[in-house]
Amino acid sequence: MKFWKSWVIANKDFKIFRKKKRIIYSLIIIPLFISIGLPLVISTDKTMSTGDIMVFLNAFSFFYIILAYILPNTLSSYSIIGEKIEHSLEPLLATPLTDGELLFGKTIASFLPCVLMIYLGSVIFMFLTDLITYNNVGQIFLPNWNMAFILLCAVPLSSLLSIELNIIISSKVNDIRTANQLGIILFIPFIAMYMLLVSNIVSLNILNLFVISLALLILDIFFFFLSKTIFHRDKILTKWK
Amino acid sequence: MIVTKNLTRKFGDLTAVDGITLEVKDGEIFGFLGPNGAGKTTTMRMLCCLISKTSGEAQIAGYDIDDPEDSLKIRKIIGLLPENVGLYNDLSAYDNLDFYGKLYECPETQRKENIRHFLELMDLWDKRKVNVGSFSKGMKQKLAIARALIHDPQILFLDEPTANLDPEAAKKVRDFILQLKKEKNTTIFLNTHNLDEAQRVCDKIGIFNTHLLASGTPEELEESVWGEKTIIQVETVSEGIIEALNKLSLLNMVVDNNKITIDVSNGEEENPIIVNAIIEAGGKVQYVNRLSPTLEDAYLKFVRGLD
Numbered sequence: 214m215k216f217w218k219s220w221v222i223a224n225k226d227f228k229i230f231r232k233k234k235r236i237i238y239s240l241i242i243i244p245l246f247i248s249i250g251l252p253l254v255i256s257t258d259k260t261m262s263t264g265d266i267m268v269f270l271n272a273f274s275f276f277y278i279i280l281a282y283i284l285p286n287t288l289s290s291y292s293i294i295g296e297k298i299e300h301s302l303e304p305l306l307a308t309p310l311t312d313g314e315l316l317f318g319k320t321i322a323s324f325l326p327c328v329l330m331i332y333l334g335s336v337i338f339m340f341l342t343d344l345i346t347y348n349n350v351g352q353i354f355l356p357n358w359n360m361a362f363i364l365l366c367a368v369p370l371s372s373l374l375s376i377e378l379n380i381i382i383s384s385k386v387n388d389i390r391t392a393n394q395l396g397i398i399l400f401i402p403f404i405a406m407y408m409l410l411v412s413n414i415v416s417l418n419i420l421n422l423f424v425i426s427l428a429l430l431i432l433d434i435f436f437f438f439l440s441k442t443i444f445h446r447d448k449i450l451t452k453w454k
Numbered sequence: 455m456i457v458t459k460n461l462t463r464k465f466g467d468l469t470a471v472d473g474i475t476l477e478v479k480d481g482e483i484f485g486f487l488g489p490n491g492a493g494k495t496t497t498m499r500m501l502c503c504l505i506s507k508t509s510g511e512a513q514i515a516g517y518d519i520d521d522p523e524d525s526l527k528i529r530k531i532i533g534l535l536p537e538n539v540g541l542y543n544d545l546s547a548y549d550n551l552d553f554y555g556k557l558y559e560c561p562e563t564q565r566k567e568n569i570r571h572f573l574e575l576m577d578l579w580d581k582r583k584v585n586v587g588s589f590s591k592g593m594k595q596k597l598a599i600a601r602a603l604i605h606d607p608q609i610l611f612l613d614e615p616t617a618n619l620d621p622e623a624a625k626k627v628r629d630f631i632l633q634l635k636k637e638k639n640t641t642i643f644l645n646t647h648n649l650d651e652a653q654r655v656c657d658k659i660g661i662f663n664t665h666l667l668a669s670g671t672p673e674e675l676e677e678s679v680w681g682e683k684t685i686i687q688v689e690t691v692s693e694g695i696i697e698a699l700n701k702l703s704l705l706n707m708v709v710d711n712n713k714i715t716i717d718v719s720n721g722e723e724e725n726p727i728i729v730n731a732i733i734e735a736g737g738k739v740q741y742v743n744r745l746s747p748t749l750e751d752a753y754l755k756f757v758r759g760l761d
Contacts, residue, residue: 218556218557221553221556221557225542225545225549225553228544228545228549229542229544229545232544232585233544299540299541299542299543300536300538300539300540301540301541301542302540303499303504303534303536303538303540304534304536304539304540304554304598304601304602305540305557306504307502307503307504307529307532307534307536308529308554308557308558309526309527309529309530309557309558309559310529310557311526446504446505447504447505447506450499450504450505451465451505
C-alpha cells in the first residue's frame with residue numbers, strides 16, 4: 214500500500230471541498246455554533262447550581278462525539294457520490310491504484326478536516342466554558358480527563374463510523390442529500406445517550422466513555438470490513454446504483 | 455500485446471461477452487465495432503482490469519488480467535478514455551491532468567512537460583486554469599484524451615473518442631491516433647460506432663455482438679461480403695444479351711430494367727469478355743461501373759445477418 218497515493222486522492226478532494234460553499238459552511242459553522250452556543254446556554258441561566266453546571270458540562274462534552282459523527286457526513290457523501298455523479302470512478306480505477314489506497318484516501322479526505330475543526334471548536338468551547346463557569350465552579354473545569362478521552366479516543370472513532378456508514382450508503386444512492394439524511398438517521402442512538410446525560414440518568418465518567426468508545430470501535434471494525442467488501446472495483450462499476 | 459482466449463463475462467443469467475478470442479499485435483490499431491449493448495465497454499473494462507472476467511483468459515503485454523499484481527502493472531502501461539469522460543468539474547484542466555499524472559507515478563518534470571505538451575496539442579493550454587465545469591463537451595473530450603496519454607502509455611483504450619467532437623476536432627483526434635502509432639508505436643484498442651473512422655485509422659477490425667463475429671483488416675472484411683460486382687448499363691436488355699451472358703457461366707447475374715449486375719472474381723480479366731459478349735449480341739453499352747463492398751456492408755452482414 215502506497216500511502217502517498219491515498220494522500221494524492223485526499224489532496225484532490227480537499228481542493229474540491231474548498232470550492233463547495235456548503236461544505237465550507239458546514240465545516241466551520243456547525244462546530245463554531247456548538248462551541249460558542251453551549252457555554253452561552255450556561256451563562257444565560259443564572260439560577261443554575263454548581264451541580265447542575267457539572268451535569269450540563271458533561272453532557273455538552275459528549276456533544277463532541279455527536280459532532281464527530283455529523284460533520285464527516287457531508288464530506289464523505291460528497292467525496293464518494295461526487296465521484297459517482299461526475300463518472301470519475303472509472304478513469305480513477307483504471308490508474309495503478311489499489312482499492313485500499315482509494316478507500317483510505319477517501320477516508321482521510323473526510324476524517325482530517327472534520328477532526329481538525331472539532332479540535333479547534335473544542336478549544337473555543339473549553340476556553341469559553343471556563344471563562345463563564347469559573348466563578349460558580351471555583352476551578353478550571355475543562356480540560357478534564359473525560360474531555361481528553363472524548364477528544365482523543367471517542368471523536369476519531371465516531372468520525373470513522375460516520376465515514377464507513379457513508380461509504381456503504383453511497384453505494385446505494387446517487388444523491389448527496391439522501392445520503393446525508395440516511396447517515397443522520399443513524400445518529401439517533403447518540404442523541405438518546407445525550408438525553409440520558411442531560412437528565413442526569415447516566416453520568417459521564419471514564420468507565421462509561423470507555424464502554425462507548427469500545428462500542429464505537431467494534432462498530433468501526435464491523436463496518437470497516439463491510440465497507441471494504443462494498444468498495445471493490447468490480448462492485449463499484451457493476452453493482453453500485 | 456493484447457491476447458484473449460474465450461474471454462467471457464456474465465452478469466447473472468445475462469452473458470455480456472461470450473468467449474472472445476482475439477489478438478492485437480504491438481503497435482496495431484484495433485477497431486472494435488458493434489451495436490449498442492453488444493458488450494464493447496464490458497470487454498474494454500475487463501482488459502483494463504476494471505471488472506473481473508467470468509471465464510477465459512486475457513493477457514496485456516504478457517500480464518494476466520486476473521492476477522492482482524499483474525493488474526497493477528497493466529494499469530501502469532495503459533491509458534483509458536472511457537465512454538463518460540469523468541473529469542473533475544471543480545478542478546482546472548491543469549489540476550485534472552496533474553492529479554492523474556501523480557497517480558500514474560510520472561516524475562514531476564515529465565509530468566509538467568506532458569501536461570503542457572498535451573494541453574497545447576489539444577488547444578487547451580490557454581484554458582489550463584479554467585474549471586473544467588465550464589468546458590464544452592468537445593473540450594472535455596479532448597482533455598480526457600490528454601488525461602489518457604499523460605503517462606505515455608504503451609496501450610491506449612479509447613471508447614468512442616470522437617463521439618462529442620465537431621468534424622474538425624474529430625479529424626485532429628484521428629490524425630493524432632495515427633501519429634501516436636507512427637511515432638510512439640502505441641497499441642490502440644478503439645471502440646467505435648463510426649465505420650468511416652474505423653476504416654480510416656484501424657489496421658484490424660473486430661465486428662462484435664456479444665461474441666466476435668468476424669475480424670480482419672478492413673479490406674479482408676469488405677471482401678468477405680461478396681467480393682466484387684460489375685454493373686453494366688445497356689440501352690436495352692434483349693433475350694440475345696441474356697443468352698450470350700448465360701453462356702459465359704457467370705457466378706451470379708441480376709437484371710434490373712436495363713442494368714445488369716454481375717458477380718466477378720477478377721474484374722480486370724472478366725469485364726472485357728462480358729462487355730464484348732454484350733456488344734456481339736447487339737447490345738449498346740452505356741456505362742460500366744465497378745461496385746465494391748464497403749465496411750458498412752460487412753458490418754450489416756455480420757451484425758444483422760443481411761446479405
